[in-house]
Amino acid sequence: MRLIIPAAGAALLAACAASPGGPNAAAWRPSPVFDAPDPSKIVQSAPAEAWRAVDPDDLLVMELKEGGRIVIELAPDFAPVHVANVKAFARGGWWNGASIYRVQDNYVAQWGNGDAKTALPAGIVKTPPAEYDRPLAGLKIRPLGSPDSYAPMVGHAGGWPVGYDPQAGRAWLTHCYGFVGVGRDLAPDTGTGGELYAVIGHAPRALDLNIALIGRVVEGMPLLSARPRGTGALGFYEDAKQNIPIARIRLASDMPAAERPRYEAMRTDSPAFAQYALGRANRGGDFFKRPAGGVDICNAAVPVRKAAP
Amino acid sequence: MRLIIPAAGAALLAACAASPGGPNAAAWRPSPVFDAPDPSKIVQSAPAEAWRAVDPDDLLVMELKEGGRIVIELAPDFAPVHVANVKAFARGGWWNGASIYRVQDNYVAQWGNGDAKTALPAGIVKTPPAEYDRPLAGLKIRPLGSPDSYAPMVGHAGGWPVGYDPQAGRAWLTHCYGFVGVGRDLAPDTGTGGELYAVIGHAPRALDLNIALIGRVVEGMPLLSARPRGTGALGFYEDAKQNIPIARIRLASDMPAAERPRYEAMRTDSPAFAQYALGRANRGGDFFKRPAGGVDICNAAVPVRKAAP
Secondary structure, three states: OOOOOOHHHHHHHOOEEEOOOOOOOOOOOOOOOOOOOOHHHHHHHOOHHHEEEOOHHHEEEEEEOOOOEEEEEEOOOOOHHHHHHHHHHHHOOOOOOOEEEEEOOOOEEEEEOOOOOOOOOOOOOOOOOOOOOEEOOOOOEEEOOOOOOOOOEEEEEOOEEEEEEOOOOEEEEOOOOOEEEEOOOOOOOOOOOOOEEEEOOOOOHHHOOOOOEEEEEEEOOHHHHOOOOOOOHHHEOOOHHHOEEEEEEEEHHHOOHHHOOOEEEEOOOOHHHHHHHHHHHOOOOOOOOOOOOOOOHHHOOOOEEEOOO | OOOOOOHHHHHHHOOEEEOOOOOOOOOOOOOOOOOOOOHHHHHHHOOHHHEEEOOHHHEEEEEEOOOOEEEEEEOOOOOHHHHHHHHHHHHOOOOOOOEEEEEOOOOEEEEEOOOOOOOOOOOOOOOOOOOOOEEOOOOOEEEOOOOOOOOOEEEEEOOEEEEEEOOOOEEEEOOOOOEEEEOOOOOOOOOOOOOEEEEOOOOOHHHOOOOOEEEEEEEOOHHHHOOOOOOOHHHEOOOHHHOEEEEEEEEHHHOOHHHOOOEEEEOOOOHHHHHHHHHHHOOOOOOOOOOOOOOOHHHOOOOEEEOOO
C-alpha cells in the first residue's frame, strides 16, 4: 500500500504554468496515487463538522403535476440579483402552472412560462447585470490541482465548483451536470431568471462566463434527464401537449417546517473534502487499474446529502 | 472582424508545459479568438474530401423490439480483439433477444444478455488482452491545443478523440458522451464484449485506460439516454419487466444493401476539421459574448453525418 499524499500536495501536483512548447510537448504528467481514499467511503465517514446545512432560503423546490420534485440549491454569492429574482418569482407564484418545454439531448432541460404575458411579480429586476463572474476576492478557494480546458484555474469555494483567473481577479461557477442557469435572449439582456435550464449532459463549459448560473440540482435530476427529447429545433417540444406541467415552485423556507427538504453540502475547505477530491482524481478499489492522477471540475462534484428532518 | 488565426496557431496557442508553480499560479491563459468560424456552418460547408465513408463492416446496428435503432461506429484500430469479438457476437446472433438492463443517471446505459448461459458464438476470444491503450506510433494526431484534466495531451486521430502520452508512446480513446465500452468484471478479465455500455452523462474520463472502448454511438442516443433510471444499485433495473428488449444487433455489412445505414465522419486531418475545432474552442455568433479560448476533448466531438444511400 503506497503512501497517500496529503491534500496540499495533491493540489500542487498538477500545477502547470504557461510556457512555450510545440503541440507535441507533453503538457503535464499526471502523478497517479495508488490506494487513494475511496470517495464514497470518505463521504460516508466524514465527521459532522465537514458538512454545512443548506439554508432553506436557498433551496428551491419544484413540484411536478405528475408527482415528484426537483430541489435546487441556489448560489446567491455568485449571481445575487438573479437569485433574488428567482426567489421573487417563487414567492410571487410565477411558476405555478409553468412547464418543462425543452429537453435537448446531451445539453439542457428548460422550464418556465415561455411566452406568458402575465405581469411580473413585485421586486423583479427586469434587466439584471451580467452576473457571469464575480470578484475572486472574498472567496476561499481550494485549488483542484488538475489542468482545465477552459479556465486558467479551477477549484472549489464555499461548497461550489469555480473557474478562476488569479491575474484578472475573477471567479465564476462552472456549467457542470445538474447546474441551473438563466435562459436569456441575445445581448444585452441577461434574462430575468423566469426561464431556467439545467444541464443534462456533458458539461457545456463554453457557456461559462456567458450565462448567469444560479445554482445546482441536489434532488430529482432524473425527472429532468430521463425525458423524451424534443424534436423541434434546440430540443423544444413541438406539441404543447408534450410539455411537462409544473405544479408549483416554492422556497423551502416558505414551506411548512415538517415538509421542507433538508440538505447538507460538504464543506470544501474541510479535510474530508480534500481526501474526497484526491480520491476522485485517483479512483482505486478493485475495479480501477490505473488511477488518472487528475480529474475535471465536473467530475469532482461537491457531495450533497439529505439531512435528518 | 478580427483575423481568424490559422489552425496550426490554434493548436499552439494553449500548449502548456510542466513547470513548478503554487496552487494559485495561473496554469495557462486562454487566448480567445473572436469571430472564429461557426462550427455548424463549417460542418455544413465542408467539401466532400473532408469526409470519409464509415465502412459498413464497422457499423453495428441495434434494433429495439419497440422500434427504433441505435447505430454504433466501431473502432478496430483501438481495440481490435474486442471489436472482432463484437462482430462475432453480432454475426452469431448473440444479442437477438438481449436487453438494455441498466440505466444509471449521468453515467451509462448497459445492454447484453446478462446472465445468459448460452454457448458463445464461434470465434469469440474469451479473455481478450487489455486493449485500454495502443501505441502512439501509427496514429496521425492532430493536437486539440487545450489542456486536459486527465491526459498529458489530447487530440484527434483517424476520426477519433484520443488522449496520448508522447513520452510513454501510448494513445487511447476517451470516454466521451455516446462512447461505447466493454463491461467487465474485476481483474484480470477485460470482458468479452458481450456486455456493452454507452456513456449517457458527463464524460467519466476516469474510466479511460481502465476499460476497452470499442466505438461511439452515431445515431439513436436518446433511445439510451431518455430512459427511466434504474432504481437498483448502479442503476440496474430491479424488475426484469423494466428491461428494454433488443430485437437484434447486426453489422451494416450483413444487412441488405438497401437497408444499410450509411454514415460519413469528418476527416480529423482536414482543414475543415481544424476550423471546426477552432470554432468549438471559441464559440461566437450572436449568443456567446466571451469565447473560451479552449475546449475539452469531449466538447469537440468529431462531426458524423448520414450519407446519401
